[in-house]
Structure formats: C-alpha cells, structure tokens
Amino acid sequence: MDFNENFVLGCSAIGAGLAVIAGIGPGVGQGIAAGHGAAAVGRNPGARSEIMSTMLLGQAVAETTGLYGLLVAMLLLFVKPLVG
Amino acid sequence: MGYGVLMSSGEFDSSSFMIHGIFKYSFFGHEVWITNTHVSILIIMILLIVFSLVGGKCLKKATMKPGKFQNVIELLVEFLDGIVDKAMGKGAPKYYNYIGTLFVFILVSNISGLLGLRPPTADYGVTLPLGILTFILVHYAEVRFNKPLDLWKDKCSPLPPWLPIWLPINIISDIAVPISLSLRLFANVLSGTIMMALVYGLLKWVAVAWPAALHVYFDLFSGAIQTYVFCMLTMTYISSARGDGN
Numbered sequence A: 001m002d003f004n005e006n007f008v009l010g011c012s013a014i015g016a017g018l019a020v021i022a023g024i025g026p027g028v029g030q031g032i033a034a035g036h037g038a039a040a041v042g043r044n045p046g047a048r049s050e051i052m053s054t055m056l057l058g059q060a061v062a063e064t065t066g067l068y069g070l071l072v073a074m075l076l077l078f079v080k081p082l083v084g
Numbered sequence B: 001m002g003y004g005v006l007m008s009s010g011e012f013d014s015s016s017f018m019i020h021g022i023f024k025y026s027f028f029g030h031e032v033w034i035t036n037t038h039v040s041i042l043i044i045m046i047l048l049i050v051f052s053l054v055g056g057k058c059l060k061k062a063t064m065k066p067g068k069f070q071n072v073i074e075l076l077v078e079f080l081d082g083i084v085d086k087a088m089g090k091g092a093p094k095y096y097n098y099i100g101t102l103f104v105f106i107l108v109s110n111i112s113g114l115l116g117l118r119p120p121t122a123d124y125g126v127t128l129p130l131g132i133l134t135f136i137l138v139h140y141a142e143v144r145f146n147k148p149l150d151l152w153k154d155k156c157s158p159l160p161p162w163l164p165i166w167l168p169i170n171i172i173s174d175i176a177v178p179i180s181l182s183l184r185l186f187a188n189v190l191s192g193t194i195m196m197a198l199v200y201g202l203l204k205w206v207a208v209a210w211p212a213a214l215h216v217y218f219d220l221f222s223g224a225i226q227t228y229v230f231c232m233l234t235m236t237y238i239s240s241a242r243g244d245g246n
Helices: A005-043 A045-079 B036-060 B068-115 B124-145 B148-155 B167-206 B211-242
Strands: B021-027 B030-035
Touching (some): A005 A045, A045 B167, A045 B211, B021 B036, B030 B036, B036 B068, B068 B124, B068 B167, B148 B167, B167 B211
Antiparallel strands (some): B021 B030
C-alpha cells in the first residue's frame, strides 16, 4: 500500500500534535514541585535559596519527558522522516 | 514550507532557524560543511578567549583595593567557585576549572540568541559532546575512587553480587545519563529558538515590541536555568561517583 505525500504529511502533523500531549505530565509534576516548594518556604523562610535551587533542579529533570515529546513533534514536522 | 503546515503565508522559510551550511570544503576526500553553528561557536569562543586573556592580565597586576574590572572578574570567579563548593564538598577544588568553563560557555551560548546568532547549543552536535565529557569524568572518578569489588557490588545493587541479573539494567541507566543530559539542554534551547522564529516569521508586523518579553523568558531565564541544571547535574553525578558522602 502506498499513500500520497500529502496524506503522510497530514498524518505526521496529527502525530506531532499527539506527541506534544506528553507535556501534560511534566506540567502536573512541576506544579506539584512548585507547590511543595512554596509550602517549604512558608514553613522555613530562612532556607529560601536552598529550596529554590533544589526545586529548580527537580523541575528541570522532570521536564525531560515533556521535551522528548516535543522533540518527536519537531522531528515529525520539520525533518519529515515519513515522507519518502 | 510550501504545505501551509504552520498557517504561514508561504513566505515563511524554516531555514531561518534550521542549521544550514555556509560553505563546504573537502577534507581528505570527505565533504565537510561549515555551518552557522560553527560560525556562532567561533564567535563565542573568540569572545570568551579575549575576555579571559584580558581578565588574566588584569589579575596579574591585581591591587588590594580592586578596580572596576577586577571587581567584576572576582565576583564571577567567586560565584562559580561557590557553586562548585556547595555541590561537591571537599573534592571541589579539582573541578573549579572544568565546571567554571562549562558554565560560562553554556550560558553565553544560550543567550547568544539575543545577539542574533543561532545558539550553538541548539545543535545536538554541540550538546552531545558535553554530555559525553560528563560521562567520561563520572566513570573516571568512579574507577579511581572505588575498589573494583565495590564497583561490581554497586552495579548489581538491588540483588546480591553473586547474582548479576540487574547488571544490564544498571549499565543501561548509566548510558542514559549523557543522552538525557544532552537532550535536555538541546531540546530546551531548540524549542526557544523555534518559538522565537515562529513569532517573528508568522506574525510579521504584529510582532513589534512584545517579543522582548518572550526573549527574556526563552533566552535569559530558560538559558540560565538550563546552564545551572547542566552544571549541577554534572557535579551531582561526579560527587556521587566519588562517594564523598561516606
């Protein structure tokens, strides 16, 4: 079975959109981290800078999975590996 | 684009944010391209080399009461050394040079989007070597500071050392470290670059003053955070490989 190029390109665009749904996970995770960070600063304002750096580090690590989704979307849209 | 994938009017060309070759030459029979990544990385290197030469000359005749430029350099060096000290404890002084260089290079690369260059860190060929350098340093420290038996025990860790079923999984997780480290930096900077290109390319005259706010977020904030994270993770991996805690 072979499809024409526009059909494959359209399907790639849909796939790119689906891949970016991966952003939900890191969004929730980073929000939870930020919320706990705020609570920690409220409880112990003296340790503000320590809490900030730990929180940012954790958030950046949690962000990775979302970025993988973004990368897949970018590849589908701009590199077009499926269009022969 | 030609296909209208991005709702553009057809004038928008994706080459404004893609890596593209500037000229090619033949190197022992291979076709080698000089791309815009090379150009911007060379500009940044020249900038940093000139800055460090001038700074070194200034510190050669340092005075007790620092002048303006000497003050800036002392602030910078103290800041970088402070980060390394905080993260690595007593093993820190050996890594001042590497982490400091890494930090300055990645930071300047990330914010070079403000100067109209294409950030070199938005090229996987730049970030993967940085990840591999971290990988080499981590495993050098691991072999140097641990006995081989402890290393073997650690690699089989959840199960006893005579039952190495978990070994391949631990090895895979070791290999994943440089890949995830480099992909994180790459994807962050690339997404910022592409988003800015889309704003400028698609909105044309609508994008007048407010992209400045986006630049502050994507270039300055995100770039600084990713620099910090890359250096911090490198230091965390190295110090846990050295086993400084115990």
